[in-house]
Amino acid sequence: MQKILWILVTLSMTFVIADDFKPWSSKINTLTTFEKHVLIDKGTERAFSGKHVNTKEDGTYICKVCDTPLYTSGDKFDSHCGWPSFDDAIPGAIKEVPDADGRRTEIVCANCGAHMGHVFRGEGLTSKNVRHCVNSVSLNFQKKKAQTSTLKKAYFAGGCFWGVEYYFEKIDGVKEVISGFMGGHLKNPGYYDVIRKDTGHVETVEVLYDPSKVSYETLAKTFFEIHDPTQVDGQGPDIGSQYLSAIFVNNTQERKTIEGLIKVLEDKGFKIATKTRNKSPFYSAEAYHQDYYERKGSKPYCHRKVKRF
Numbered sequence: 001m002q003k004i005l006w007i008l009v010t011l012s013m014t015f016v017i018a019d020d021f022k023p024w025s026s027k028i029n030t031l032t033t034f035e036k037h038v039l040i041d042k043g044t045e046r047a048f049s050g051k052h053v054n055t056k057e058d059g060t061y062i063c064k065v066c067d068t069p070l071y072t073s074g075d076k077f078d079s080h081c082g083w084p085s086f087d088d089a090i091p092g093a094i095k096e097v098p099d100a101d102g103r104r105t106e107i108v109c110a111n112c113g114a115h116m117g118h119v120f121r122g123e124g125l126t127s128k129n130v131r132h133c134v135n136s137v138s139l140n141f142q143k144k145k146a147q148t149s150t151l152k153k154a155y156f157a158g159g160c161f162w163g164v165e166y167y168f169e170k171i172d173g174v175k176e177v178i179s180g181f182m183g184g185h186l187k188n189p190g191y192y193d194v195i196r197k198d199t200g201h202v203e204t205v206e207v208l209y210d211p212s213k214v215s216y217e218t219l220a221k222t223f224f225e226i227h228d229p230t231q232v233d234g235q236g237p238d239i240g241s242q243y244l245s246a247i248f249v250n251n252t253q254e255r256k257t258i259e260g261l262i263k264v265l266e267d268k269g270f271k272i273a274t275k276t277r278n279k280s281p282f283y284s285a286e287a288y289h290q291d292y293y294e295r296k297g298s299k300p301y302c303h304r305k306v307k308r309f
């Protein structure tokens with residue numbers, strides 16, 4: 001008898017420990033009553049009441065309980081049924097089980113078993129002919145993060161590149177700024193080539209930015225406010241062709257943005273000297289020109305922020 005009792009105690013302890021080891025077991029205690037009603041007790045939220053019914057953003061829908069990615073936005077479609085609908089799941093993420101009602105097929109998270117909803121076939125709504133009808137409350141949404149490949153480059157010349165780089169690096173969404181040269185005919189120029197003023201290059205910064213965080217227009221507006229775009233012979237005390245104000249555009253869309261901003265400034269009475277030019281090869285300047293003020297711990301001598309828009 002004692003032995004049987006001991007086995008029972010050991011067995012029950014094993015279950016408690018195993019339960020504790022499930023990484024999501026503590027998460028269950030944090031669910032709201034309604035979330036538990038759907039995810040654990042297999043309830044259904046009211047049609048059109050969930051927060052993911054009409055969402056179209058790029059991203060991944062993950063299990064509310066165990067955070068496993070279950071569906072991607074690419075498989076989401078408008079079914080007009082009132083619940084988020086997907087015509088496919090991430091491979092292996094969803095398990096189909098016969099519903100207790102004996103008619104429908106229930107879908108659960110393959111990892112933790114949380115109730116998602118039901119799957120229907122043969123409705124002809126999409127080419128895959130499948131509809132995963134999922135409760136919004138069973139899912140969390142993770143927005144797709146910008147990939148390095150989606151970063152864009154913009155080019156601005158506004159006098160000594162040290163100061164232009166200094167201000168662009170302070171903008172949210174700007175990943176990197178490189179001081180260099182653009183617009184001339186000499187290949188791979190160095191600082192002492194450009195300073196002769198016969199290479200055609202202007203000191204230019206290459207701005208690597210995340211367009212989902214900061215727009216090209218914001219960058220361009222900043223550019224017009226951190227240097228004097230009305231100075232025709234250089235910038236501040238730096239006089240010469242390599243210090244002229246210019247924006248090198250990648251395409252007609254950028255050109256239109258710049259022309260629009262110049263028009264706004266001209267309407268305000270500024271006589272803009274900035275030239276809008278097509279992008280040409282960009283050459284990085286020597287390492288000692290990069291992050292100049294940050295390394296020196298000093299402030300630009302000929303650039304400052306002035307509100308113009």
Ligand SMILES: [Zn+2]
Nearest residue numbers: 063066109112
């Ligand atoms: Zn799960």
